[in-house]
Amino acid sequence: MNKDLILLGHGSGGKLSHQLLDELIIPTLSGTPVSGQNDAAVITHDGRRLAFTTDSYVVDPIFFPGGDIGSLAVHGTVNDLAMVGAQPLCISVGLILEEGFSRHDLRLILESMRRAADRAGVTIATGDTKVVARGSADRIFINTAGIGVFEHELELGGGNAGEGDRIIVSGTVGDHGIAVLANREGLELETEVLSDSAPLNGLVAEILREGGDAVHVLRDPTRGGVATTLKEIALQSQVSVTLLERSIPVHPQVRGVCAILGLDPLYVANEGKLLAIVAPDAAERVLERMRIHPLGKDAAVIGGVTAAEAGRVRMETVAGGMRGVEMLAGEQLPRIC
Amino acid sequence: MNYQDEFRDSRIVKGIAAHIAELAAKAGRTMTFMEVCGTHTMAIYQYGLRGLLPPQVRLISGPGCPVCVTPAGYVDKAVAYSRLSGVIVATFGDMLRVPGSSSSLMEERARGADVRVVYSPLDAVKLAERNRDRCVIFLGVGFETTTPTVAGSIISAQQLGLANYFVLGSHRTIPKPMEVLTADPELGLDGYICPAHVSAIIGADAYRPLAEQFNIPCVVTGFEPTDVMQGVQMLVRQVVERVSRVEIQYSRVVKPEGNRKACEVLEEVFEPSDAEWRGIGVIPGSGLAIREKYAAFDAERAVSVRVEPLREHAGCRCGDILRGKITPADCPLFAKGCTPEAPVGACMVSSEGTCAAAYKYGI
Ligand code: SF4
Numbered sequence: 001m002n003k004d005l006i007l008l009g010h011g012s013g014g015k016l017s018h019q020l021l022d023e024l025i026i027p028t029l030s031g032t033p034v035s036g037q038n039d040a041a042v043i044t045h046d047g048r049r050l051a052f053t054t055d056s057y058v059v060d061p062i063f064f065p066g067g068d069i070g071s072l073a074v075h076g077t078v079n080d081l082a083m084v085g086a087q088p089l090c091i092s093v094g095l096i097l098e099e100g101f102s103r104h105d106l107r108l109i110l111e112s113m114r115r116a117a118d119r120a121g122v123t124i125a126t127g128d129t130k131v132v133a134r135g136s137a138d139r140i141f142i143n144t145a146g147i148g149v150f151e152h153e154l155e156l157g158g159g160n161a162g163e164g165d166r167i168i169v170s171g172t173v174g175d176h177g178i179a180v181l182a183n184r185e186g187l188e189l190e191t192e193v194l195s196d197s198a199p200l201n202g203l204v205a206e207i208l209r210e211g212g213d214a215v216h217v218l219r220d221p222t223r224g225g226v227a228t229t230l231k232e233i234a235l236q237s238q239v240s241v242t243l244l245e246r247s248i249p250v251h252p253q254v255r256g257v258c259a260i261l262g263l264d265p266l267y268v269a270n271e272g273k274l275l276a277i278v279a280p281d282a283a284e285r286v287l288e289r290m291r292i293h294p295l296g297k298d299a300a301v302i303g304g305v306t307a308a309e310a311g312r313v314r315m316e317t318v319a320g321g322m323r324g325v326e327m328l329a330g331e332q333l334p335r336i337c
Numbered sequence: 338m339n340y341q342d343e344f345r346d347s348r349i350v351k352g353i354a355a356h357i358a359e360l361a362a363k364a365g366r367t368m369t370f371m372e373v374c375g376t377h378t379m380a381i382y383q384y385g386l387r388g389l390l391p392p393q394v395r396l397i398s399g400p401g402c403p404v405c406v407t408p409a410g411y412v413d414k415a416v417a418y419s420r421l422s423g424v425i426v427a428t429f430g431d432m433l434r435v436p437g438s439s440s441s442l443m444e445e446r447a448r449g450a451d452v453r454v455v456y457s458p459l460d461a462v463k464l465a466e467r468n469r470d471r472c473v474i475f476l477g478v479g480f481e482t483t484t485p486t487v488a489g490s491i492i493s494a495q496q497l498g499l500a501n502y503f504v505l506g507s508h509r510t511i512p513k514p515m516e517v518l519t520a521d522p523e524l525g526l527d528g529y530i531c532p533a534h535v536s537a538i539i540g541a542d543a544y545r546p547l548a549e550q551f552n553i554p555c556v557v558t559g560f561e562p563t564d565v566m567q568g569v570q571m572l573v574r575q576v577v578e579r580v581s582r583v584e585i586q587y588s589r590v591v592k593p594e595g596n597r598k599a600c601e602v603l604e605e606v607f608e609p610s611d612a613e614w615r616g617i618g619v620i621p622g623s624g625l626a627i628r629e630k631y632a633a634f635d636a637e638r639a640v641s642v643r644v645e646p647l648r649e650h651a652g653c654r655c656g657d658i659l660r661g662k663i664t665p666a667d668c669p670l671f672a673k674g675c676t677p678e679a680p681v682g683a684c685m686v687s688s689e690g691t692c693a694a695a696y697k698y699g700i
Pocket of ligand 1: 652653654655656665668669670671672675676680681682683684685686692
């Protein structure tokens with residue numbers, strides 16, 4: 001294999017993405033080969049903690065059932081800030097437009113961004129626009145960055161999962177990836193699958209209010225899906241995770257499309273779901289609180305954390321057997337976000 | 338409970354497992370069954386079914402993954418086509434990462450080749466319709482399940498008057514290699530979990546000669562956990578009763594005579610040919626080649642290309658995996674030099690490959 005080439009799989013959010021980050025990007029940019037990244041950086045300045053994050057959006061199609069590239073770009077950055085426990089304050093918007101892109105579509109996307117920002121309670125504070133020659137980009141790419149502040153002392157991170165913790169997912173998994181894919185491939189479905197793209201900061205505030213320091217990890221399982229995210233957490237926290245397949249909520253339509261296309265919903269991207277890893281004595285309370293929130297109504301406990309065999313993720317299958325769960329390898333679905 | 342759940346209920350699965358254990362104890366010996374369909378391989382790993390079976394019952398995987406049994410030279414040819422200007426290579430996603438002698442389609446795409454992933458050969462025909470100034474070469478890799486749709490694509494390309502749609506074929510039939518493997522004394526097979534989708538096309542009767550001449554139990558089995566377990570139970574019972582016949586567990590889909598219509602489409606376009614199988618070698622009559630009548634759609638006859646000399650990867654034991662001689666853990670490269678991100682052999686690439694399944698789902 002030619003080692004010099006950047007492949008689509010390097011952007012999948014799975015194992016190849018990790019390799020590129022760990023081998024090239026992080027050591028070159030920061031000098032430290034840190035493995036175990038969180039969704040946003042937490043920086044301390046003058047004794048105050050701030051959260052900072054950035055993300056780029058290249059989804060194809062740019063309008064899909066349940067959202068568009070604009071709302072997705074706002075939600076994604078809001079969610080990355082929320083996952084470290086920060087309240088999103090303001091975001092920036094960088095637009096890269098292809099020559100010939102429609103002004104009408106741009107307006108729709110901008111209006112959608114504005115609505116998404118209002119809903120999440122963030123200000124769009126600054127931005128930049130570039131136009132490149134036809135063919136140098138595909139219609140529109142968006143970068144957003146965001147700053148968040150902390151209203152509490154809690155420290156959340158992928159390295160904090162501990163023995164006995166329960167794993168909660170906030171709703172059905174795989175909706176976003178399948179909504180985009182079905183639309184892109186022109187699959188005709190009986191009922192349309194909608195993307196779950198949504199701002200999670202409100203739900204996070206509820207979870208933290210209820211669970212406090214019993215909440216150890218929050219993560220939004222975007223590219224690479226629930227499986228990849230849990231594997232990352234297991235490695236970061238040096239624990240093992242056991243899932244119960246039967247309890248993982250999957251929309252029947254999503255399950256159907258996955259079966260046809262040979263995909264595993266556990267690896268399909270979500271844009272409005274989170275995983276909460278919570279101490280056992282608080283798990284039930286946190287779950288109940290999540291279910292009251294509209295974005296957590298299908299929340300479920302899907303497994304637990306054990307101390308033995310660091311980095312392992314295993315699942316009791318619906319059939320009663322056991323199997324391992326690995327990170328996504330290669331590209332499952334390119335340009336999904 | 339929906340349709341799928343009923344076939345995945347752990348209580349039912351465990352109930353069948355208990356029956357199997359009882360029956361197997363009666364046999365008083367170990368027995369080895371082989372599945373020859375990638376979807377079964379995946380289902381067995383994905384649901385962790387091996388762990389539910391008694392120690393006397395061993396399941397091994399055979400040549401059931403079409404991408405895996407396709408020899409490396411085929412990938413080299415596809416790579417060579419992708420490098421020609423004016424060519425679009427259309428393929429199922431599984432072929433993208435299969436390593437050829439020096440490159441893969443994914444690498445070629447990163448270098449600028451136009452390689453498109455399609456979900457059906459008809460999508461490739463549509464591509465050809467939209468790009469009349471370019472050649473669309475579809476990589477037809479598959480067993481009797483895929484081949485009728487490929488045949489259909491050629492027929493519709495002809496009806497549309499497309500002169501720019503071609504198929505690079507690697508089409509195979511499954512019963513022939515089963516004969517070869519049954520005759521292998523080293524394997525000592527006691528029965529076959531016969532494919533579900535393939536059998537829906539060719540019919541369960543296609544395994545009759547095998548069961549009768551080679552005295553080997555054959556059970557056509559579905560993919561759901563309860564299907565596979567029931568299929569195994571039927572095989573164990575045949576062993577205990579010392580009979581060898583073809584049975585259909587998956588009767589909600591598979592009929593003894595198969596799907597005549599699909600077979601007719603297939604036979605209209607394809608004819609039997611010899612085919613090389615990775616790890617097994619050339620098996621007479623085990624392939625399907627495009628008939629002379631449709632030669633204009635056969636990439637190999639219609640579009641010439643120079644292919645680099647073949648270089649097999651040292652140390653890869655895909656061949657032994659495909660013959661059921663070893664399990665992935667027996668390969669010294671497994672999970673070390675060979676992983677899904679940096680695969681050495683096709684068995685680690687394809688979503689139906691045995692090494693990929695063992696890597697992804699192994700415990
Ligand atoms: S582990 Fe890799 S090298 Fe070994 S047989 Fe499987 S595919 Fe080939």
